[in-house]
Amino acid sequence: MTPPCPPTPPGVLFWFRNDLRLHDQAALHAAVRQARQVGGWLLPVFVHDPAQQAVTPWGFARSGRHRRAWLAAALGDLSAQLRALGSELFACHGDPVSVLASLTRVLGRPLLVCEEIAAPEEQAVVHALRAAGVSVHELWQSTLLDPASLPFAPEQVPDTFTAFRQVVERAGVKAPAPLPAPRGLPPLPAAIMLDAARSVAAGQAPAADAGAGDPGDARSSFPYTLPAFHGGERAALAHLQRYCERRLPHSYKATRNCLSGTDYSSKWSPWLATGALSPRQAWAAIEDFAAEHGANDGTYWLWFELLWRDHFRWLHRKHGVRLYRAGGLSRQPPPPHDPAAFARWCEGRTGHAFIDAGMRELAATGYLSNRLRQNVASYLIHDLGCDWRAGAAWFESQLLDYDVYSNQGNWLYLAGRGTDPRASRRFNPDKQARDYDADGAWRRLWGCE
Missing domain, CATH: 1.10.579.10 (DNA Cyclobutane Dipyrimidine Photolyase, subunit A, domain 3)
Known part of the structure; x- marks a missing residue:
């Protein structure tokens, strides 16, 4: 009697959310480790959610042309980098719960790994996925500081920023070093499985991006249509390097309240927003800069602003939907x-x-x-x-x-x-x-x- 064929090796579905990068990607590293431990595949996925294009109760589209173009640029760069590693960004369009649940079914119920986002809508998606039988492993990675290093539980964060900052600084909390980008990725699923996955995503293609091809406005303080301000991770890292090479961190506090120009502030925020730049990578560059050129009010104020960003995240962990x-x-x-x-x-x-x-x-x-x-x-x-x-x-x-x-x-x-x-x-x-x-x-x- 012929023995039954062994089951198809399991794999891991990695869902990119607001972390469109390869550097300092704790969730991606975890997905890679899991895939390799089981001798399986890794499929990177991004889901274009049509709810992001819906009309708000106030009468306008939830995501305008600038945001759509910026996201498209980040995804294009990420896709190119994944291809260079022998992988692929599997782009789908539709309700994330429906799309991801369908993908896991046709792929043999793999583990779904993603970053954790502590905002109500994003949490509701993960809860619905689990209710649909999807195994989801979330990792927190969007803050400068590690939750485990805080002198309090994140859910017990002081409500006021000043109290939060003082407690953190008195405790000497430091930002972890950023993780390197993976040098390689596990293979994609077998062709027959990948074809089945493509059939799930074939129902509806993303709408054409109204921001694509926009010539931009020459008056912009963040001219994202120019190569130096491209939305991808590689442009973000190049910008960070130039920012430090030009010694602009030293003048940050003195110029941060200016109204116009590309150099008055760090201009990290657009890349931080999509996750094309990690806050830990940005701060590591400033620490290296300070070690070589000295620290001053400008370098401290960059730390100060990154702490503000962290504080809003901990407040969401503490107060959740009440903030809405x-x-x-x-x-x-x-x-x-x-x-x-x-x-x-x-x-x-x-x-x-x-x-x-x-x-x-x-x-x-x-x-x-x-x-x-x-x-x-x-x-x-x-x-x-x-x-x-x-x-x-x-x-x-x-x-x-x-x-x-x-x-x-x-x-x-x-x-x-x-x-x-x-x-x-x-x-x-x-x-x-x-x-x-x-x-x-x-x-x-x-x-x-």
């Missing part, structure tokens, strides 16, 4: 809203030149300085009397560097509905214009003076 209520963490009633005033704000037609210039820059380029982000958000909430959630949604749609944690945290902060001990953070736009655009050059650049 109309009242946020407060007991305030739902905020008022004026749809007509909101529309004028989005279009840069409020009548206040400083605010309008900022909103026109955002719409034209997908980028805005941190100083202007605070000003335009404050103006919407405190001067126009609009719902902070509408502003958060507009930023999500427009910003290249949209980050679910930081976007939600910053809007709550300015609305006085987060963890800030002050009731509100209202900016005086007239004073801000005098302080940061005294000669009106930036307003004139955007046709508002």
Whole structure:
């Protein structure tokens, strides 16, 4: 009697989420180890979720043309790097739960490995996958600091940033060294399995990217249509190297509140947002820079800003869906809203030149300085009397560097509905214009003076 054929070797499905890189990829390293331990394959997957293109309750697309183009660039670079390692980025389109559950079925129920994202929608997808019988292994990897190194459980993080920073710094917590990119990957599934997987993904192709081929705006402070500001990991690492070679970390604190130009700030945030750049890789470069050229207020302030980014992530681990209520963490009633005033704000037609210039820059380029982000958000909430959630949604749609944690945290902060001990953070736009655009050059650049 002929013995039965052995089962097809198991493998691992690796789901790229907001970690579109190969360097410092703890989740990918774990997937590679698991695949090799079982002598199996590894299939990298990205799912284009049509919900990201849906129309928001405020009447506009959830992801605008700049964000779509930026994501496409990051994915293109990642795909090329995977091909160079003999692998492939398997791009699917559809509801992630349905797509990934179907893929695991046709591939023999492999383990699904991915990064952990502590935001409600992203958590709901993982819960639904597990309910559908998919084995999911999540790894936390988006913060500068390792959760295990904190002097408190992440869910017990101090609510205010200053208290958090002081506790971390007193405890001497250091960022781990970034992991190297893998030199090789396990093989793809056998051809017959890969064909079955392709049949799952063949139902609907991603819509054409409206941002593709955009010539860009020469006034942009982050000209992402130029090769040096390409959305991929390789451009991110090259930018980081140039930033340090030009000794710009030393001037960061002095120039970070400028309004225009490519050098006044680190410009890491768009790459950090898609995960094309790891915060640990960025900080390791600054530590190397400081060891060679010396530390100063500028290098410290880069650490300070990365800690802010971490704090918003720990707050999500602590407060979760409460951060998405109309009242946020407060007991305030739902905020008022004026749809007509909101529309004028989005279009840069409020009548206040400083605010309008900022909103026109955002719409034209997908980028805005941190100083202007605070000003335009404050103006919407405190001067126009609009719902902070509408502003958060507009930023999500427009910003290249949209980050679910930081976007939600910053809007709550300015609305006085987060963890800030002050009731509100209202900016005086007239004073801000005098302080940061005294000669009106930036307003004139955007046709508002």
